[in-house]
Amino acid sequence: MTASARQFIRAATAKAANPGHRAILENNIATYDTAVALGKTRYASWENARSVAAQIKWNAVNHLGLYLEQFERAVVKNGGRVFWAETAEDARCYIVELAQQRGVHKVVKSKSMVSEEIDLNAAFAAASIESVETDLGEFICQLRGEPPYHIVTPIMHLTKTDVAALFHEKFGTPLTATAKELAGVAREQLRRVFLSADMGVTGANFLVADTGMVALSTNEGNGRLSVSLPRIHVVVAGIEKVIPRLEDLAVLWPVLAQVGTGQTVTSYNTLVGGPRRDGETDGPVEFHVVLLDNGRTRLLADVEQRDALHCIRCGACLNACPVYKNIGGHAYGTTYQGPIGSVITPHLRDACEWSHLSYASSLCGACTGVCPVRIDIHHHLLHNRRNAVQRRFDNPFQRLAFKAWFWAMQDATRYRVASKLARLAMRSGLALPFLKPWTQCRDLPVPPARSFRDWWRREGRDGPPGRPNSSGAARPAGAPYQQHK
Amino acid sequence: MRVALFIPCFVDQFCPQVATAMVTVLRRLKVDVYYPPEQTCCGQPAFNTGYWEEARALARRYCEVFADADAIVSPSGSCVAMVRNYYPELLNAGVAAPVPGASHRAAGTAATTPEWQRVCANTFEFSEFLVKKLGVTDVGARFPAKATYHDGCHALRELRLKEQPRQLLRRVRDLELVEMDKAETCCGFGGTFSVKFPIISCAMDDVKIASIQRTGAEYVVSADSSCLMQIDGYAKRRRLPIKTISLAEVLAAT
Numbered sequence: 001m002t003a004s005a006r007q008f009i010r011a012a013t014a015k016a017a018n019p020g021h022r023a024i025l026e027n028n029i030a031t032y033d034t035a036v037a038l039g040k041t042r043y044a045s046w047e048n049a050r051s052v053a054a055q056i057k058w059n060a061v062n063h064l065g066l067y068l069e070q071f072e073r074a075v076v077k078n079g080g081r082v083f084w085a086e087t088a089e090d091a092r093c094y095i096v097e098l099a100q101q102r103g104v105h106k107v108v109k110s111k112s113m114v115s116e117e118i119d120l121n122a123a124f125a126a127a128s129i130e131s132v133e134t135d136l137g138e139f140i141c142q143l144r145g146e147p148p149y150h151i152v153t154p155i156m157h158l159t160k161t162d163v164a165a166l167f168h169e170k171f172g173t174p175l176t177a178t179a180k181e182l183a184g185v186a187r188e189q190l191r192r193v194f195l196s197a198d199m200g201v202t203g204a205n206f207l208v209a210d211t212g213m214v215a216l217s218t219n220e221g222n223g224r225l226s227v228s229l230p231r232i233h234v235v236v237a238g239i240e241k242v243i244p245r246l247e248d249l250a251v252l253w254p255v256l257a258q259v260g261t262g263q264t265v266t267s268y269n270t271l272v273g274g275p276r277r278d279g280e281t282d283g284p285v286e287f288h289v290v291l292l293d294n295g296r297t298r299l300l301a302d303v304e305q306r307d308a309l310h311c312i313r314c315g316a317c318l319n320a321c322p323v324y325k326n327i328g329g330h331a332y333g334t335t336y337q338g339p340i341g342s343v344i345t346p347h348l349r350d351a352c353e354w355s356h357l358s359y360a361s362s363l364c365g366a367c368t369g370v371c372p373v374r375i376d377i378h379h380h381l382l383h384n385r386r387n388a389v390q391r392r393f394d395n396p397f398q399r400l401a402f403k404a405w406f407w408a409m410q411d412a413t414r415y416r417v418a419s420k421l422a423r424l425a426m427r428s429g430l431a432l433p434f435l436k437p438w439t440q441c442r443d444l445p446v447p448p449a450r451s452f453r454d455w456w457r458r459e460g461r462d463g464p465p466g467r468p469n470s471s472g473a474a475r476p477a478g479a480p481y482q483q484h485k
Numbered sequence: 486m487r488v489a490l491f492i493p494c495f496v497d498q499f500c501p502q503v504a505t506a507m508v509t510v511l512r513r514l515k516v517d518v519y520y521p522p523e524q525t526c527c528g529q530p531a532f533n534t535g536y537w538e539e540a541r542a543l544a545r546r547y548c549e550v551f552a553d554a555d556a557i558v559s560p561s562g563s564c565v566a567m568v569r570n571y572y573p574e575l576l577n578a579g580v581a582a583p584v585p586g587a588s589h590r591a592a593g594t595a596a597t598t599p600e601w602q603r604v605c606a607n608t609f610e611f612s613e614f615l616v617k618k619l620g621v622t623d624v625g626a627r628f629p630a631k632a633t634y635h636d637g638c639h640a641l642r643e644l645r646l647k648e649q650p651r652q653l654l655r656r657v658r659d660l661e662l663v664e665m666d667k668a669e670t671c672c673g674f675g676g677t678f679s680v681k682f683p684i685i686s687c688a689m690d691d692v693k694i695a696s697i698q699r700t701g702a703e704y705v706v707s708a709d710s711s712c713l714m715q716i717d718g719y720a721k722r723r724r725l726p727i728k729t730i731s732l733a734e735v736l737a738a739t
Contacts, residue, residue, distance in 0.1 A: 009682070016688035026692075322671045326688040360682055362675025362689065363533060364638035382533065389535030402531055406539040409494075410546070415525040419498050437680035441687040442718030445499060452492050452501035456520045460508060 001395075004333055005356035011331035012360070021157065022326055028156050029319050035262025036316075042264060053255045054374035056248045057310035060209075060240075064300060064309075067209040067242045068291065074212025078274030080287035088118035091290050095120065095201065095234055096127050098288065102232060104129060104198040108190075110218060110226040111135035112203025113151055113313055114236050114292055117335040117348075120201065131201070132193045134222035136186050143170055149329035151336060152260050152315035157328055190222070200226035200284070202272075204237035205312070206252060207289070210245050213273045214289065217256065217266035224270045233272065233284035239291050240309040252312065259316040259372045295348035305380050308343050310373035317367035317377055323360060332357065339367035343380040352393045358384035416453065423447040488518050489554035491547075491608065493564040494526040500710045506737035507560045507611050510624050514615075518558075523550045528575075529567040533676050537575060544572045548601040556618065557608040560733045562640025562708045565610040570643050572605045610640055611733055612708055616649040622656050628738045629659035632730075633702040635693070635716070636669050637709030650708055650732055657735060667696035674715035690719040697727055708732045 001009075015021055040046045060067055072082045085091035099107065107124060109115060109131055121142070124131040133142040137154035141147065143166055148154030155163070160179050167173045173185050202223060206215040214235050216223040227233045243252065249269075257263040276283035299309055318324045318338030329337040334345045334357070342357035358381045367377040388394060408418040425431035426447050438444055452460075488511065492504045511518050528543030547568065551557050559565050615621050634654060640646045654662045673679065673689025680686075693716060697705050705727060707713050713729040720727040 012682070013684045016684045019691075022688070022692070322673070322689050322692070323685055326685055326692070359534075359678065360685065362638070362671045362673060362678045362686070364671035364675070365642040366638075366669075366671070369642055382535075385533070385535035386537045387535075389537070394535065398534070402534065402536045402539060406531065406536070406542070409525045409528075409543055412523045412525055415494070419494070423498060437683045438718070440683055441722060442683075442690070442715070443721040444718060445714060447499050448501055450501065452497045452504040453520070453522065455501055455505060457522070460505065461520070 002353045002356065004353050007333050008331060008356055008360065011333070012327040015327045015331050021328060024157060024159060025325050025328060028153070029325060032153075032262060032319055036259065037262075039258045039262040039264065043258075046258075049251065049255055049258075050372050050374055052251050053312075053372055054310060056243060056251060057312070057373045058307070060243050061300070061306060061309045063244075064239065064242065067244055068239055071207050071209040071212055071242050072291075074210065075274065075287075075289055076212075078212050078287075079277065080212070080274045080289060083288065083290045085290050085292045085294070088292070088294050091118045091236060091292050091294070092120060092123040094290055095236065095288075096123050096129070098232070098234065099124070099129055099199055100127060102198070102286075104232065106193065106197045107131040107199045107201055108134050108194055108197040108222075108226045108230060109138070110200070110202040110216065110223040111138050111154070112201065112236060113148070113335060114203050114238055115201060116147060117238075117294065118236070118292065120236070132190070132197075134190050134194070134220075134226055135218065136183065136220055136222075139186055139190065140166065147330070147335075149337075150315055150318055151313050151338075157330075194225050194229050197226075197230045199232040199234060200230040201234045201236065202226050204235050204241050204289075205256065206249065207237055207242040207291075208246050208249070208271075209242050211273065213246065213271045215249060215253075216270040216272065217253065217268065218270075219261070219263075219267045221268045224268055227270065227272050228283055231284055232286045232288070233275070234288045234290065235272070236290040236292060239293055239296050240311070255372050256312050256314055259370065260314040299344060299347040302347070304383050305343070305347070307373075307375050308340070308347075308377075308380055310375050311340050311344070312373060314372055316370040316372060320366040320370045322362065322364060322366065339377045339381070340375070343375075343377055343384065346384055346388075351387070351391065355384065355388040355393045358382075358388065416451075419451065423449075423451070486517065486555045487553075488516050488614075489551050489557045490518055490520045491524060491527075491551065491557045491559035491564070491568075492520065493559060493561045495564075496560055496710055499714065500731070503560050503710050503731040503733050506731065506733040507558070509737040510611075510615075510626075510733065511558070513625060514619065514621060516619070521550050521554075527564045527567045529564060530676055532567065532571060532575065541575050544568075544575050545601075548572070548576075548604045551604050551608070552600060554604075554607065556614065557604070558611055558614045559608065560611045560708070560731065561710065562610045562637045562644055562646060563711060565608050565613075566639035566643035568608045569605050573602070576601055610644055610646060610708060612640075612650040612653055613644060613646050615736075616652055622652045624653065624656070624736045626656075626736045626738050627658040627660075628735045630704050631661040631663060631700075631702045632704040632706050632735070633663050633665045633697055633700045634668060635665075635672065635697070635705050635707040635712055637707055637712050638671050640708045641669060646708070650706075653732070653736060654706065657738075660735070663700045663702055665696045665700045665702075667693060670696065672712045672715045674711050676711075679715060686715070687719055690715055694720055694723075694725060694727065698725070704728045704730050704735075706730055706732055706735055 075082050083094045121131050133139045141154050150156045164175050164177050168175050204214045205217045257266045275287040317340050321338050324338045334341045346354045361381050363378050365378045408414045496503050528540035532540035672693045673686040717729040
């Protein structure tokens with residue numbers, strides 16, 4: 001078992017056994033579910049909207065090089081710069097060196113999961129540059145010194161009381177402060193930072209290829225403050241964020257808002273078209289876009305799972321996932337939590353180290369059912385499992401057990417004898433030591449003395465009295481079965 | 486019509502009464518049933534754990550064992566989903582590029598033989614067979630109890646069977662069917678998941694059982710016995726007064 005797998009099991013077990021934690025998530029997700037259900041009624045056909053969104057992303061991902069180059073040309077034409085970062089390290093170095101060269105002391109950050117992926121705040125801290133998260137949830141995460149709990153809702157695991165206690169400790173606000181008062185305190189803190197920051201770092205919800213624009217959606221307006229007040233704006237985004245046309249946003253903006261939060265559209269949708277131009281009075285003087293690969297081209301090369309790059313990071317699969325609802329976001333130990341994180345993390349990071357996440361799913365398919373861009377999420381978990389076995393990341397005992405199981409299942413006689421022995425072992429209690437993973441929290445049924453096939457052979461074939469069954473004899477007993485060659 | 490019984494290994498070994506109940510109902514409806522004795526397992530445990538080579542051999546085996554059936558009926562949504570939705574991809578060794586609007590599951594069908602395709606397409610879950618193939622919703626059953634229905638994930642999301650089991654249950658005499666608020670939430674079984682991650686699995690079961698209890702139902706009914714074993718195992722450990730029963734047994738009761 002890898003270190004990450006051990007960490008996962010430890011953290012997941014602790015959270016799963018904590019009903020208080022589960023109740024907070026359930027409560028927050030119930031609010032989300034209500035909003036999403038209401039939101040769907042605004043669509044003539046939500047299923048059609050999903051299909052159109054999926055087709056836009058399919059087109060983008062399957063012509064990724066074309067659209068990325070088109071995007072780059074447009075950004076340069078608008079007066080911006082594009083940096084292609086192959087790794088997280090490349091992206092970090094570019095951004096931190098840029099900040100150092102330009103004498104930046106303070107950075108404001110709008111919510112960005114890619115900046116989490118490359119661990120940008122730590123890189124700024126190492127260079128003695130202050131970076132402040134301006135999304136309220138992320139701001140709270142930063143104060144607590146922990147990573148976001150959810151792609152979209154970074155403090156889903158906290159209550160208002162938790163935040164009041166935190167603000168009481170950090171800013172001396174009363175413990176009884178209302179949500180509005182707490183937001184007011186954060187606003188006061190953040191306004192000062194916005195006005196004194198030299199650089200704004202944002203992610204991108206979409207990169208628009210035909211206009212070279214960066215589309216940002218926020219609910220607090222912190223995105224547009226981050227891009228308009230500081231003199232330098234740096235966008236850091238995964239290469240899969242590119243979409244072909246500006247008009248694609250007519251579908252993608254409402255679809256993202258619908259599944260992200262249940263809103264018609266997100267409160268603030270900003271399109272950033274480059275640095276300040278001659279004659280303009282505001283906007284950044286410099287505009288940089290860092291396009292991050294960091295393993296995404298590996299996913300792109302995988303024909304089976306390429307559609308995982310459709311992901312618009314809406315968080316819907318997390319909210320639908322019964323595993324996420326019990327173990328929460330931190331247990332995964334990844335940047336991207338929940339079902340989509342379990343699919344892509346083995347590709348983005350190390351396939352062996354993170355293969356356990358693909359097994360940490362009951363394959364219920366709720367994620368696939370809600371994905372707005374129709375990623376076959378639970379099916380990809382199966383692909384990851386198959387890949388792990390093919391590359392022999394599996395446990396040797398498990399491999400041996402399946403070999404024995406397979407030997408028995410290839411032949412009806414072997415199956416009958418082996419299963420009879422297994423039933424006997426279970427009935428006598430001999431098998432109990434092997435069944436501990438089941439019996440540690442559940443009772444095991446006592447298997448019956450006789451299987452269905454035994455019943456059928458002795459009496460079932462002829463049917464109950466008075467109910468003839470001609471077919472029972474249609475295939476002679478013991479008719480030879482042709483083994484497949 | 487010669488209808489073959491596909492009795493998943495799990496049902497065969499742990500709850501044969503579910504299969505005999507299915508036989509009782511089908512015979513009551515004058516359906517000719519037979520049991521191909523060569524059948525073993527559909528291969529889902531191996532497939533879901535990543536052992537696709539082993540699963541593929543069992544998939545081929547299944548297709549040949551059931552080759553001459555007009556229809557194949559099984560009391561398990563999960564095993565039928567394996568056959569109908571995953572065999573096509575499994576039996577096609579190559580990988581097809583996904584195209585917009587179509588999942589690559591469908592793309593797998595090209596390389597399977599027409600006979601195999603026919604076997605996969607002719608495999609039905611029990612309630613599906615009754616309602617969609619036979620057009621029957623009243624099977625003459627009587628079951629005097631208050632019950633709630635648990636949607637097994639594969640019956641619900643892979644086979645899209647939401648209404649069929651409920652249509653059948655609504656026609657059962659003296660049965661009061663009540664919906665739970667989390668009917669579509671996974672019970673936490675998930676095959677090897679239940680033993681690889683027992684604590685997560687049981688936490689999911691806890692959520693499910695709380696939802697069942699809120700209905701005040703005496704019984705929880707499902708088309709999948711594996712879900713019921715999970716629910717029953719946790720309820721028994723906690724000494725909760727919940728009884729589990731398969732859809733087939735309810736429909737067989739008179």
